[in-house]
Amino acid sequence: METQEHMVEIGPLCEQVLVTLNLGVIVVDQSLRVLEWNDWMSRHSGIARDTALHRPVLELFPGLSGTRFEAAIQQALLLHQPAILTGSLNRNPLPLYANPANKHDRLHQAIQILPLRHSSEQHFCVIQVSDVSAAFEREAALRRQATLLNDSLQAQSRLMQELEQHNDLLDLQVRERTAQLEELARHLQDVTEAEKSQLARELHDELGSILTAARIDVSWSARKLGDSVPEIQDKLQRVLNNLSEAIQMKRRIIDGMRPTLLTQFGLVEALEFAAGEMADVNGWQLGLDLDAKAQHLPEDISLALFRVAQEALTNAAKYAQATRVDLLLQLDPDEIWFTVADNGVGMTEEARNTPRTHGILGMRQRIVARGGDFELVSVPGKGTRVEVRLPLAAGSGVAPTATPAPEH
Amino acid sequence: MNIVLTELQKETLEEVFNIGMGRAAAALSTLVNEEVKLSIPSVRLMRRKEAALVLGGTSRRVCSITQVLRGEFGADAILIFPEEKSLQLVRLMLGESVDLTFVSEIEREALTEVGNIILNACIGTITNLLEGEFSISLPVFKQGDCVEIMQGATDEQEQVVMLLHIDFSVEKYEISGHVAFVQDVRSYQGFVERIERFIQKAMRS
């Protein structure tokens, strides 16, 4: 009894369910006639249930003949295969609207076509339609946002690129200006060296010969005079002494302006000689490690290194109170390393900023102008070290192309 | 249970699958308006986990669409695309220009429908030729590597399955993929009977 009561109620309940469902349900038979057309379908198609029932579904939706929609229904009926039809691939096949009275907003549809086997002879097909407009809108919005984000990311990376390019340009300008200044400084130094050279030659050739000639004449006169007039002899001896002093002075001036040693003997011997003399005067212990290959470097490089050595040794003599000085000169195929180190009192930060830093600046200038590196390392109480690295142009260096001419 | 196919049964199965995939390729060809090339099909018996390795293992991410056949014999029909290429395929069809890095809901559904069309063409031909009564599930979309996808509902990695396997490619879009029928050997008896019946009919002996 209970079971029967239950079965009586299930029919109307199913109908109620179909009315309540928030999706479209169509059931068709083998001849594609509509057996069920639920309330949702009526609401969104504008075709009432009574109108739809028992009519071929393709008569109700004439636009769908020959489309995948029809093929899928046939497949479900004949081969019992289920199919899905998406709105995006099938351009929302069914003419369904939020409000069928004004056919503006066609629903975005997701359709399922399902085989329904009642018996081996009777086959049906259920067409189920859901409204996915909301999901579609959400995704469209997401897509718009993604596009915007993409665009702004692209704009940002474009800006970054421009900024980097601008930076590179500035960098380049700074490097160019620096190179120009270094070139100018080098030119000025070269001019100064050339002027000093010229002056030294004039002093030697002109003044030197005048002084020497005067001394020879005075010397001859003194010999001839003998002891006959002792007062004059005394005067002549004084003139001779003064002339000797003048010649000495001339030599010192020349040596100062143009390192005779260097021109005469080449860099290695000039360094040995100059350092040796300074060591004697100042009582230093001297350490020399000078690469013999450096004897015949190009003249401008030899001179630059010699000046650095002179300056460093002078600084050591004047301020360092050192007991030991070391010179190291090393020649690689493409660069030169030169170090002058003392074990003196070292320099404070302040000391390096006193006027004698001009000497340091001069050293630095010479080296940097030739594309090298200059470093002054000084620790109070431990000593001072000047380190120089100079690049060698290809073909220079050990080749004896720039052997200085002897001075005499 | 004896799970050895005779040479004739194996060959017949390959031919049936070949015909089924011919229809599927035609369906895909209509969708993309390009020629779809098919490899020679193969039938192999192996463990489920080995089947996963044959189809690509864990080396790359794939999208798969699966439909399950239940009836006189049971099988999973699986279509596998490399993830990246499948996105290109579906975006091509949808005419989308934005390259999202993930598969959107709409793309996922469109891809499921594409899989549905291909698999239905293939399944329909095979069930028709082997004359079986089946219920066929709706297509299910999955993403992951082949091992994850092949795990399916079961954890029976050691279970022996029959792998019917064919590669297809659309040269113009450099899209290639596989279709596999993974046959549960528990329904093997029914399946072999179907093949035998087909052979008898073909040979009329």
Next chain:
Amino acid sequence: MASDVKTVLIVDDSSVSRMMVQNHISDQMPDWQFVHASSGVDALEKLKTVTPDLVTLDLNMPEMDGIEAAQRITEVCPTARIAIVTANIQDSMRRKLQGLGIFFVAVVEKPINEAGVRKILFGM
């Protein structure tokens, strides 16, 4: 015409398919004789001893595909008429076949049936 005894070379890598083709043609032409080849290479070998009136040719075969086989068969045996029996029914394949410049009596879909055989016989 129908009483003429003709020879058919069936080229297909599947023996079941070859039998299906033979049986369906035999139904309508009981006197015709059949030679089987399991590949394109095998077909060329068979053509050394047999001059068929009709060749039925599968397209998707290992080693030499049906397109190449059709060209080679036409070179070796220009009098044979060729019918394509294939699972590949894409439009692009039909266009490719047309582009070969070979006269095919018919392009028939697998599995072969009575209608397919009638199409072939009509083409001859």
